[in-house]
Amino acid sequence: MGATIEAIADLLQRQGAKQYGNEAVSQLDHALQCAHLAEAAGETVETIVAALLHDLGHLLRADAEPAEPGQKQRDDLHQFIALPFLRPLFSDAVLEPIRLHVDAKRHLCRTDASYLAQLSPASIRSLELQGGVFSAQQAIEFMNHPHAATALRLRRYDDRAKTPGTPTPPLAHYVALMHQVASKVHKSEIAGKSLQSAHTN
Numbered sequence: 020m021g022a023t024i025e026a027i028a029d030l031l032q033r034q035g036a037k038q039y040g041n042e043a044v045s046q047l048d049h050a051l052q053c054a055h056l057a058e059a060a061g062e063t064v065e066t067i068v069a070a071l072l073h074d075l076g077h078l079l080r081a082d083a084e085p086a087e088p089g090q091k092q093r094d095d096l097h098q099f100i101a102l103p104f105l106r107p108l109f110s111d112a113v114l115e116p117i118r119l120h121v122d123a124k125r126h127l128c129r130t131d132a133s134y135l136a137q138l139s140p141a142s143i144r145s146l147e148l149q150g151g152v153f154s155a156q157q158a159i160e161f162m163n164h165p166h167a168a169t170a171l172r173l174r175r176y177d178d179r180a181k182t183p184g185t186p187t188p189p190l191a192h193y194v195a196l197m198h199q200v201a202s203k204v205h206k207s208e209i210a211g212k213s214l215q216s217a218h219t220n
């Protein structure tokens with residue numbers, strides 16, 4: 020199950036018009052605002068793309084199955100759903116902050132009392148479904164991950180990317196960045212293959 024960048028853009032356009040949880044912005048607005056905050060903070064192109072796509076799992080799920088009663092009573096594991104879809108296109112620098120962005124919330128709730136205090140009731144409910152606040156040991160294990168710090172920054176952009184009417188660049192701007200990142204992966208694969216054949220020749 021692999022994606023093309025055109026399919027990702029199409030999904031963001033079609034399913035992105037839906038409301039982002041209980042927030043006053045659409046899924047597409049949320050994605051664009053998150054990417055824009057990452058870009059304004061001077062993040063790498065990979066992190067900007069991760070910010071754009073961090074909730075793509077919600078959209079893939081919405082595409083695959085209509086909402087069912089009681090769906091909010093369980094964790095939708097959206098941080099994992101998009102990974103097989105995105106893996107043929109992007110490196111771990113994009114995939115890992117996406118995979119870790121829910122754990123980043125669990126970590127921030129442990130390490131930053133003000134972060135926990137400002138969570139909305141809906142966010143506290145989803146925190147419980149996602150496994151709750153990290154234990155001390157879980158927090159240590161999380162920070163040992165090479166992409167943990169990026170995931171924590173992404174989480175802060177995620178939390179701020181909910182302001183109705185915030186101007187952002189259009190989706191086309193981020194489609195170009197996705198192509199830039201994907202072509203880097205493609206070039207390193209080609210370089211890897213030619214290195215391999217040089218060794219075997």
Ligand SMILES: [Fe+2]
Binds near residue numbers: 049073074177
């Ligand atoms: Fe989000």
